[in-house]
Amino acid sequence: MTTSAPPGNRFERRRAATRQALVRAARQILAESGDTSVSIQAIAERADVGFGSFYNHFESKADLFDAAVTDALAEYGEAVDGHLSGLEDPAELVSAGVRLSAGMAESHPEIMEILRHRGLGQIHSARGLAPWALRDLERGVTSGRFVVDAPAVALSVLGGSLLGLLQLGCSRPDIDRDEAAQNMAEMLLHMLGVPRDEARDIARRPLPDIR
Amino acid sequence: MTTSAPPGNRFERRRAATRQALVRAARQILAESGDTSVSIQAIAERADVGFGSFYNHFESKADLFDAAVTDALAEYGEAVDGHLSGLEDPAELVSAGVRLSAGMAESHPEIMEILRHRGLGQIHSARGLAPWALRDLERGVTSGRFVVDAPAVALSVLGGSLLGLLQLGCSRPDIDRDEAAQNMAEMLLHMLGVPRDEARDIARRPLPDIR
Numbered sequence: 056m057t058t059s060a061p062p063g064n065r066f067e068r069r070r071a072a073t074r075q076a077l078v079r080a081a082r083q084i085l086a087e088s089g090d091t092s093v094s095i096q097a098i099a100e101r102a103d104v105g106f107g108s109f110y111n112h113f114e115s116k117a118d119l120f121d122a123a124v125t126d127a128l129a130e131y132g133e134a135v136d137g138h139l140s141g142l143e144d145p146a147e148l149v150s151a152g153v154r155l156s157a158g159m160a161e162s163h164p165e166i167m168e169i170l171r172h173r174g175l176g177q178i179h180s181a182r183g184l185a186p187w188a189l190r191d192l193e194r195g196v197t198s199g200r201f202v203v204d205a206p207a208v209a210l211s212v213l214g215g216s217l218l219g220l221l222q223l224g225c226s227r228p229d230i231d232r233d234e235a236a237q238n239m240a241e242m243l244l245h246m247l248g249v250p251r252d253e254a255r256d257i258a259r260r261p262l263p264d265i266r
Numbered sequence: 267m268t269t270s271a272p273p274g275n276r277f278e279r280r281r282a283a284t285r286q287a288l289v290r291a292a293r294q295i296l297a298e299s300g301d302t303s304v305s306i307q308a309i310a311e312r313a314d315v316g317f318g319s320f321y322n323h324f325e326s327k328a329d330l331f332d333a334a335v336t337d338a339l340a341e342y343g344e345a346v347d348g349h350l351s352g353l354e355d356p357a358e359l360v361s362a363g364v365r366l367s368a369g370m371a372e373s374h375p376e377i378m379e380i381l382r383h384r385g386l387g388q389i390h391s392a393r394g395l396a397p398w399a400l401r402d403l404e405r406g407v408t409s410g411r412f413v414v415d416a417p418a419v420a421l422s423v424l425g426g427s428l429l430g431l432l433q434l435g436c437s438r439p440d441i442d443r444d445e446a447a448q449n450m451a452e453m454l455l456h457m458l459g460v461p462r463d464e465a466r467d468i469a470r471r472p473l474p475d476i477r
Binding site: 207220 | 301302303382386387389390391413414415416418419420422423425429430431434437438441445449450452453454456457462
């Protein structure tokens with residue numbers, strides 16, 4: 056859960072804690088079912104805050120759920136990006152991004168369930184991993200590492216594929232997720248112009264443990 | 267809207283018409299917002315059928331919405347497959363499947379909005395386009411046209427990418443959808459092992475108009 060800097064006084068701290076409790080409850084609901092038909096009353100009870108305080112923080116239920124998706128996406132982006140800091144090669148960055156994201160299905164199940172339920176609408180968003188992925192794609196094109204005519208279309212493939220991989224792990228719980236993620240990273244790198252043998256090698260390099 | 271064969275007598279015809287009206291209303295709701303929190307009463311009113319008749323056809327609201335997704339997927343699969351009958355090459359089939367699906371955002375907006383809201387859970391489903399796509403992938407591997415280690419992972423990429431493309435058309439309404447679909451088909455064919463020049467050529471061949 057991302058939090059803003061600690062506010063200055065007791066009133067502000069309590070106010071921030073109430074908002075955070077509502078966002079946390081909304082994240083849990085999104086992860087459990089993606090079904091947002093629950094009442095504001097029920098959300099407030101789950102967050103253990105008074106019903107009346109809801110409207111001090113959010114204009115509507117949709118507003119709260121949007122904030123919850125944003126919050127989860129920011130945490131997702133930070134978790135993955137924090138593990139990519141040593142990498143320079145755009146191909147390694149794309150591969151590690153896919154594989155680390157897949158690994159988060161185990162280490163950060165709530166975030167990944169939220170992505171599975173709400174992620175499609177975020178593929179071209181300015182938040183989450185999309186801006187990083189687009190930056191890596193464009194760097195790879197500039198350096199000649201990637202051959203991509205339409206970065207926005209490539210981003211649609213990367214983001215959609217990642218969601219497809221999360222869904223695969225859910226539809227076929229017996230599948231080896233790490234191996235599936237390596238296969239996917241290899242396929243995507245080859246698609247982006249990396250020779251197949253090199254793509255296979257990069258997709259199987261040791262990664263930092265995100266857990 | 268898919269329908270079963272015309273039933274034999276007036277009672278059965280009326281019964282089928284009631285079910286179909288409920289499914290049609292559920293499809294509209296799924297396409298409009300994907301928000302299924304609406305009451306059964308409101309769905310029955312929208313379908314112009316009595317509230318009491320709902321439970322003659324469906325056990326629950328979730329049951330109805332599942333039937334609506336199935337109905338839309340079946341129509342989607344038939345619409346695309348009906349245009350692919352002359353094609354034999356798995357590469358042409360995959361390319362045409364992507365491009366025709368993208369074209370359906372205009373010609374069949376309701377189905378494609380349902381896919382955008384509910385399609386991720388259907389990527390590995392036994393309905394819709396997934397079984398066809400998996401069959402084409404496996405044929406391509408057998409004939410040596412494609413190089414794919416894990417067909418289920420490749421299917422995750424194809425299905426996820428298609429959803430990403432639908433979302434791209436929605437997030438960036440100014441984009442040229444046909445051109446984006448051609449770019450995507452080219453990238454995916456290259457990923458599957460088709461040389462890039464040939465992939466580019468196949469992805470730009472004339473297609474039957476699905477409208």
